[in-house]
Amino acid sequence: MSEFPVQGDADGYDAIVVGAGPVGLTAALVLGRAGRRVLVLESETKPATQWRASTFHPPTLELAEDLGLIDAMLAQGLVAPTYQLRDRSGGLVAEFDFSTLSDATRYPYRLQLEQYKYVRILLEALAGEREVDLRFDHRVSDILTAPDGAEVHVETPEGPRTFTASHVIGADGARSTVRQSLDVEFEGITYEHRYLLLGIDAPLEDYFPGIACVNYLSDPVEHMMLLRIPDCWRVMFEVTGGPSDEEVVTDRFIEDRLQSLLGSHPMPQILSRQVYRVHQRVAACFRRGPVMIIGDAAHVNSPIGGLGLNSGVHDAYTLGKVLTSSRGDADLDAWALQRRTIALAEIQRITHRNTQDLSLSEGEARDARMQELRETSRDPQRSKAWMLEASMLASARQQRLVPEALIGAADDSVTTV
Template sequence: MHQPETQPRPSIWYRYRVHPFRRPPGLDGMAEQVPVVVVGGGPIGMLTALGLARQGCRCVLLEAELQVSQGSRAIVLTRRSQEILQTTGVVAPFLAKGLPWSSGRSFYRGREVYRMEMPHDPDDRFLPGLNIQQQYIEQYLAEAIAAEPLVDLRWGSRLAGIEQDADGATLRVDTPEGVYGLRADWVVAADGGRSSLRKLLGLRMEGRAYAGSFVIADIRAALGLPTERLCYFDPDWNPGNNVLVHREPEGIWRLDFRLPDGETAEAALEPAKLAERIEAILAMVGKPGPWELDWAAVYSASTLTLPDYVVGRVCFAGDAAHLLPIFGVRGANTGIQDADALAWRLALVARGLAPAALLRSYSAERVGAAREVCEEAGKSTRFMTPPTEGFRVLRDAVLSFTLSEGFCRELLHWRTSRPHVYAHSPLNAPDDPGFAGGVPPGAPLRNVRLAEDDHLYDHLGRGFRLIAFAGPEGPDAALEAVLRAAAEAPVPVACLLVAPRALPGRAEAVVADAAGRVAALYDAPPGSACLARPDTHVCARWRRPTPALLRAALDTACGKG
């Protein structure tokens, strides 16, 4: 019988809540069948569940523990992740609590050698990074789920077994009050790097695990430093290795440093040795003084992925699907893009609005994205933890050159996580050759600042998004026909009309684009339109759309093409 911890986890700053176990109908002999079961109540599982609900699909979310995760873990949300949280309708508390930032500095042997400014456009609502601890990420998502009737979050429920057949899967769920069976049409494996579903199905990842271990330590201290990424190479107290320093909310600081080769996790976490190293880091940043330890852990870097994210009736996402280095904040942020890409497809399939073949495109897109991340992150990882003596000699040579030569400093750029562009997705319609710029199929919709605290993303509805561009008198007859076809489509399509002025009385949402900036950035004169998937990636655009073109693009994007 599963017995999760019932005492709040220890923390000097976060007040853990132990959620009650609610007895499910299955323990009383009642048969249950649900469209989707999501296994794993971390950020990826919760966001997938909310994404399913946003598309009208009911699900059960199983979480083995009774409280949110221990330790800050994933602490940086990228701009793309913030956009996904916004389109899911949950971003407000993250912005209220998190610390936005856009720059970082790198040091070599005590000298600053590189300053990184991450790209930020005046049209962007969010800065490139937002620091917030994973406890808060999970708390805010759990609070959103509590207000969502289509998600049944079951705390203290551990997956114990699964049997698949042609029509679904039967799960055995272990709880503090016994084991019960739960039938699902589809299952999402979002149960982390030690995925029980991955093990139960006998799946193996491809790629490589890197030598070298790192310590993460969260401390509370009054350092008075700005919110930016600090990276120190070859410090006196840790020669040949590196240290990362990040500011977190609540006066907490993330210290992340590489261990000397051969040192075990047990030795690294020995209290006296850990304290000595923390004090050395504080002295290194010029802020010696009192501090308190909240949490510490040891991790290593890997670039691993499953070759297929859909296995029978099970769809994999997040660390259950891939294990990626934290360098460039790729782990959780890649998983958030997984959740965004999976939820809308699975909702359509589970609701009978699209064939199961649509899920193959999820696997193709996200496996491709993970392999791309593995390639890029591998470069960063080999720099941070050289796998061979040859790589170490090359890395050290680059670092030494940074003291006197500017040309090699860009090699210290940490290749941060970015939105993936699905240029070759099978869900894309052929692009209209009339476009010379704008947002091509596969790319996410571009945000545009409309006014103070008002951006294009603020006006996007649920489901597919049709953005239609009209003149000052409103849509012409051809565009009106396309808008009617969108309203009659078999899948939800939210229409947004962009025009030089407000158009009172329209059924669609209207954005007044008096200066023509939205039209210019989308290369969209009056009469044109673009269609975006529910995850905001463009799948079609036309200079002169027609109802037939729209219907064909929707069929293609739903896996019917």
């Protein structure tokens, strides 16, 4: 990133959001609702439709209520009132019940909703925002910054263009051009294992009676996850060692892994296949002058627990609120520090612990940990403390993520599956 003297630009935007993923669009909606002039720049020609994240935790549902998105989300999502930890060979270890949180939130469950549907709901909401200008096929190539604004260089179908704004929000994903243009380190680790992610057309609830919508299967050799999403069942296998990414997505490899799960049940239709490399990385800082980074541009983590997308949406919502309350630099610095601290001390810590719990080697330590988790799920007080953390409610309340008015107890009107 280089510096330039910003000339007063009457046509400049209040904010430019780079990336029309779930996080960037959430930020654009918060700013648009507050009457800010926003330009969203997206390099792809249309919204992404791949299956990626699919879990929305209670605090994210609270802020979705504030943004008027909640009815559409509930109508299209599946309510998951519990999740299970299973031993792949030994069966159920612990079932964690979100109803322990029913005095703490109106949404005591995980909502299973595909990321692309959340994006679609956001786009519908943004269509009514006159101050938000969304442009696909616009790839940001560089950012020049000064204390009172920034200049964004963009490749467009009509050739290179430059836009200016008081603030720039980098929500351009894990390989963020914005983060790189700020020259900010993306510190952390890449796990040795990858995941094979499949969408399958199979009635797993009939094959494995008693399973929940969300199931983590611990195994010293190959841990996995079974996740019901509205479209289908998703199955995620740990992949270690030898096979290349190309081999992992072949019919032969997939059928072999599915056979190990399904036994004599028929081989299902494979609806999608992806290899997913997993990192724990947090940017060295989330703000440089007028430029902020949020979502995967600022932090990536293991998907075990479903916290990544949620914390990105929390970044977007809180940044939008800070920018529209316009109390200046000190507030933006405090925001950046708080969000980075949460990424490290909460999101990274919890998802890393969850990942380790699933992959412990055979032996006494593993037996003891499984027993500890079993006892936690059965003890009302410990179970509630666990769920406050797993649902992100503990940190959301500490940081006052949503206004008091959105905090309430559950009502009985939502149907669970």
